[in-house]
Amino acid sequence: MVKGIKNIIFDLGGVLININYKLTEQAFVQAGIANFGQIYSQLKQTTLFDDFEKGTIEPTHFINALQAQSAAPISDAQIINAWNAMLLDFPLRRLQILQQLRLHYNLFLLSNTNSIHEEAFNKILMQDHGIPSLGVFFDRVYLSHRLGLRKPMPQIFTKVLTDNGLQAHETLFIDDSIQHIQGANTVGIQTIHVAPGMSIEQDIFKPLR
Numbered sequence: 001m002v003k004g005i006k007n008i009i010f011d012l013g014g015v016l017i018n019i020n021y022k023l024t025e026q027a028f029v030q031a032g033i034a035n036f037g038q039i040y041s042q043l044k045q046t047t048l049f050d051d052f053e054k055g056t057i058e059p060t061h062f063i064n065a066l067q068a069q070s071a072a073p074i075s076d077a078q079i080i081n082a083w084n085a086m087l088l089d090f091p092l093r094r095l096q097i098l099q100q101l102r103l104h105y106n107l108f109l110l111s112n113t114n115s116i117h118e119e120a121f122n123k124i125l126m127q128d129h130g131i132p133s134l135g136v137f138f139d140r141v142y143l144s145h146r147l148g149l150r151k152p153m154p155q156i157f158t159k160v161l162t163d164n165g166l167q168a169h170e171t172l173f174i175d176d177s178i179q180h181i182q183g184a185n186t187v188g189i190q191t192i193h194v195a196p197g198m199s200i201e202q203d204i205f206k207p208l209r
Helices: 021-031 047-053 059-068 076-084 092-101 115-129 154-164 178-185 200-204
Strands: 007-010 106-111 140-143 171-175 190-193
Touching: 007 154, 021 076, 047 059, 059 076, 059 115, 076 115, 092 200, 106 154, 140 154, 154 178, 171 178, 178 190
Parallel strands: 007 106, 007 171, 106 140, 171 190
Antiparallel strands: none
């Protein structure tokens, strides 16, 4: 752990909930969007996905735009199921870590997400752990589609700091996307990159032996 930290900002996908982008790509390819991997991935995406994550377009617009790119008829339900295919599970140990950390730190969630995924990950959390919302683990939750901002924009990190009266050098940001880590660094926030193969329970908040 980085020393001198009073506040921790967590990313969601790939840090708290397990994610597999390939499952969504495969589902869309099977549904008729052969080039889906070229328009959306962890590292880059087209403006359609940016706009959906910033909440500037409605789910119906997002769904219709993807249907228009499909070589075959594809239903609303198929789009939603394919889009949610990447969302896997919340390992219990990660939720326990959040409970333990909250005794000693101010905790915040900062996620690039969208209304379809928000409904889906809350459903997973409820089904698997009986918890209705991630809000129980955090002082405040910041979701891009509710803010009109998304990572790695420096403004979204500044907003979290300003809203809560936080000092950047006392704040740690944990994310699995290197471009988001770089965005946090630009405003002076301390960072830990959860690289492929790493997890917070095995590599960052390891149990004391």
